[in-house]
Amino acid sequence: MKKFLLISALIIAAALPVAAQKGLNVANVFDGRYAKLPGTVATYVAGNAVEKFNLSLYRSLALSADSATCSEIEHLVLKDGLTAISKETVYRGGRLRFGSFNLPRRNNNNRYIFYVNKDAANGCNGPARIVVVYMAGEASPDQVNKLIKKK
Numbered sequence: 001m002k003k004f005l006l007i008s009a010l011i012i013a014a015a016l017p018v019a020a021q022k023g024l025n026v027a028n029v030f031d032g033r034y035a036k037l038p039g040t041v042a043t044y045v046a047g048n049a050v051e052k053f054n055l056s057l058y059r060s061l062a063l064s065a066d067s068a069t070c071s072e073i074e075h076l077v078l079k080d081g082l083t084a085i086s087k088e089t090v091y092r093g094g095r096l097r098f099g100s101f102n103l104p105r106r107n108n109n110n111r112y113i114f115y116v117n118k119d120a121a122n123g124c125n126g127p128a129r130i131v132v133v134y135m136a137g138e139a140s141p142d143q144v145n146k147l148i149k150k151k
Contacts, residue, residue, distance in 0.1 A: 024103070025076040026113055029132050030059050034073070039064050053147055055137030056109060062131045070095075070117065070128040077101075077115045077132065086141070095120040100148075102141050109136040112144050 035042040040063040050058045065073065074096050081087055084101040091097055097120035103111040111134070118129040135144060 023106075024111075024113075024134075025079045026132060026134055028076055029061055029073055030134065034061055034063055034065075034069070037063055037065075037069075050137065053137070054139035054143060055135055057134070057136045059135075060131065060133040062129075064127045065130050066127065067125060070130060073130055073132060074115070074117065077113060080113055092120040093122060097121070100145075106136075108138075110139060110141070110144075111136045112141075114148060 030042070030044075034040060040061065043058070043060045045058040046056065050056065063069075077099055078096060080103065081089070081099060081101045084103055086102045088100040089096060089098065095117060096115060097117055099113070099115040101113040101115075103113065105111070114131075114133040114135075116131045118131075119126065120128070122128065133148075139147070
């Protein structure tokens with residue numbers, strides 16, 4: 001019986017990060033297909049490493065994207081941004097340069113998406129250096145903004 005409970009707990013713990021992004025379009029950014037692109041850095045942090053920041057999950061993806069991938073990721077982020085409680089966006093060359101989105105709470109967690117396209121002024125016409133970050137937890141918007149500005 002103890003073995004069954006332990007296995008059940010492990011399965012539930014493994015499913016929680018997926019549930020945190022359930023229903024979000026940016027979940028597609030973190031599903032693994034972009035992580036396979038050359039030069040991409042994918043980061044996944046949960047547990048003790050992020051709990052000190054009042055977070056339960058931190059995910060980021062940094063990549064150099066071609067025009068189609070750049071447009072696709074920007075579209076996914078902006079689609080989730082439509083449901084944001086609060087947001088801050090900066091556009092350059094008709095493209096999203098920076099986006100900060102505070103999403104509605106889910107499972108008692110605040111949720112945040114951050115997006116940076118360092119080459120937005122080029123309009124996604126060449127390799128675009130993009131970073132997408134998703135965070136969830138009890139951290140307030142002020143705490144998350146301080147954390148982002150620190151990094």
